[in-house]
Amino acid sequence: MSSTDTFDGARSALWMNTAQEAPETKQLCEVITADVVIIGAGFTGLNAALELLGRGVSVCILEAGWLGFGASGRSGGQVNIGLNLSPSELLAKFGEDAGNRLIPAVAQTPDTVFERIQRFGLRCDPVQNGWVQSAATQTVIDWQTNLAEDFARHGCSLEVLDREQASRAIGSDKYLGGLFCPTAGTLQPLSYTRELARVAIDQGAQLYTESAVTDLVKTDKWQVRTAQGAVSCDKVLICTNGYTSPQPINDLEKKVVPVRSVLAATEPLSAELRAKILPGEVSFVDKRRLILYMRYDRDGRLCCGDHGPMRDTFTLSDFAAVKKRSIEIFPVLKDVRWDFHWGGRVAMTKDTIPFLTEIEPGLFAAMGYNGRGVGMGTVLGVEAGRLVAGLDKEALAFPVSSPKDFKLHRWHKAGVGISIKWFAMRDHLESMRS
Numbered sequence: 001m002s003s004t005d006t007f008d009g010a011r012s013a014l015w016m017n018t019a020q021e022a023p024e025t026k027q028l029c030e031v032i033t034a035d036v037v038i039i040g041a042g043f044t045g046l047n048a049a050l051e052l053l054g055r056g057v058s059v060c061i062l063e064a065g066w067l068g069f070g071a072s073g074r075s076g077g078q079v080n081i082g083l084n085l086s087p088s089e090l091l092a093k094f095g096e097d098a099g100n101r102l103i104p105a106v107a108q109t110p111d112t113v114f115e116r117i118q119r120f121g122l123r124c125d126p127v128q129n130g131w132v133q134s135a136a137t138q139t140v141i142d143w144q145t146n147l148a149e150d151f152a153r154h155g156c157s158l159e160v161l162d163r164e165q166a167s168r169a170i171g172s173d174k175y176l177g178g179l180f181c182p183t184a185g186t187l188q189p190l191s192y193t194r195e196l197a198r199v200a201i202d203q204g205a206q207l208y209t210e211s212a213v214t215d216l217v218k219t220d221k222w223q224v225r226t227a228q229g230a231v232s233c234d235k236v237l238i239c240t241n242g243y244t245s246p247q248p249i250n251d252l253e254k255k256v257v258p259v260r261s262v263l264a265a266t267e268p269l270s271a272e273l274r275a276k277i278l279p280g281e282v283s284f285v286d287k288r289r290l291i292l293y294m295r296y297d298r299d300g301r302l303c304c305g306d307h308g309p310m311r312d313t314f315t316l317s318d319f320a321a322v323k324k325r326s327i328e329i330f331p332v333l334k335d336v337r338w339d340f341h342w343g344g345r346v347a348m349t350k351d352t353i354p355f356l357t358e359i360e361p362g363l364f365a366a367m368g369y370n371g372r373g374v375g376m377g378t379v380l381g382v383e384a385g386r387l388v389a390g391l392d393k394e395a396l397a398f399p400v401s402s403p404k405d406f407k408l409h410r411w412h413k414a415g416v417g418i419s420i421k422w423f424a425m426r427d428h429l430e431s432m433r434s
């Protein structure tokens, strides 16, 4: 590996080397019909498809790239509890009724994912050992304590860790404390994607790859067009998340800002090193404004993730920061080899939580996970399937809303760059103080 090597964010992912085989798919080159077209074959679109198929609705899934081309094939694969807002914040935002339907779904996100993996027999290396979030400052400890109390009022138990417990769980004495979520875990994200697709195809879905949707036209039905073919259908669900562009419909892309996250994976670590670093093989997040996240894969490689540059192809220097930060926490990593480097787009929304929306009658969208789409993409995919199938909005766990645009969306690259520098400076000052 040389400093001039470039890494395609998807093809260079570790997951490409350890995933279950993908089901056979082809490009759409004809005119077909379906009840519903789903655009985007990631966690959201595929879970929506399974929900619709289970309700007897015929589904066609159109994917611009290959299965797992988007974030779902590149993800860190941490299956975490739902959203960036606390239960109290959700109640304040959505009101008592909708908030009280949403909070249990948020709290049960990891169990929902692992239960679906079992139910559909998805071969994707699931591990449910829990998740530790560290706290480097008293402010974070206070926030974590409040969050745990807030969730406890809704029957969900998160454990607050003192300094010694955090040090034991993480394998580093750098922190003042932490938070432990026992139901969280990890999976192999590309396998999860391919396996969801396999089951959807087995259940009758028509799934086409290399089939980017270019146009949506409403006549008596929706006409969904790709370069080589078209689908006539009653309803359309868009699940393009960080890869949303002005095609096929203008303005949806203004609801999400794509920031980049990069991951580097070590060589398989020795049992001796694994006993020192995240010894219970828990997944880990170093809670800062710019988070650092880690997990093991099934071969004992430590996968470490951080924010990345605002492009889709990376060079070795783009991974220098994630390696440096990881070694600062675990100095024993200083001599290990880093074998894999990759990254992709994370979709941020204005209010920091995803949205489920009906753009116009028969046209729906679900996206915007702010870096928590393994669990929430699964949950919201199912919810989107229910909405598209015609369930009453009051019967859904996730509220149907009208997400706000980022007003200066065309300048988002500059805006993200400035925000990252600002957050990095504040994180640095805080860590100096503590």
Ligand SMILES: Cc1cc2nc3c(=O)[nH]c(=O)nc-3n(C[C@H](O)[C@H](O)[C@H](O)COP(=O)(O)OP(=O)(O)OC[C@H]3O[C@@H](n4cnc5c(N)ncnc54)[C@H](O)[C@@H]3O)c2cc1C
Pocket: 039, 040, 041, 042, 043, 044, 045, 062, 063, 064, 065, 068, 069, 070, 071, 072, 073, 074, 075, 076, 077, 078, 079, 080, 211, 212, 213, 214, 239, 240, 241, 242, 243, 244, 245, 247, 248, 261, 262, 263, 293, 305, 342, 343, 344, 345, 346, 347, 366, 367, 369, 370, 371, 372, 373, 374, 375, 376, 377
């Ligand atoms: C590096 C990285 C690490 C992450 N780590 C974690 C983690 O550890 N835990 C966690 O919870 N979340 C994580 N996330 C976020 C999570 O992976 C995503 O939120 C989730 O995969 C989103 O799934 P999705 O199906 O909504 O979108 P995607 O998987 O991005 O799929 C969208 C698809 O839409 C397709 N598409 C776009 N336009 C068109 C079109 N016109 N026609 C047809 N298809 C189209 C794209 O090709 C793409 O495949 C991470 C993300 C990244 C990038």
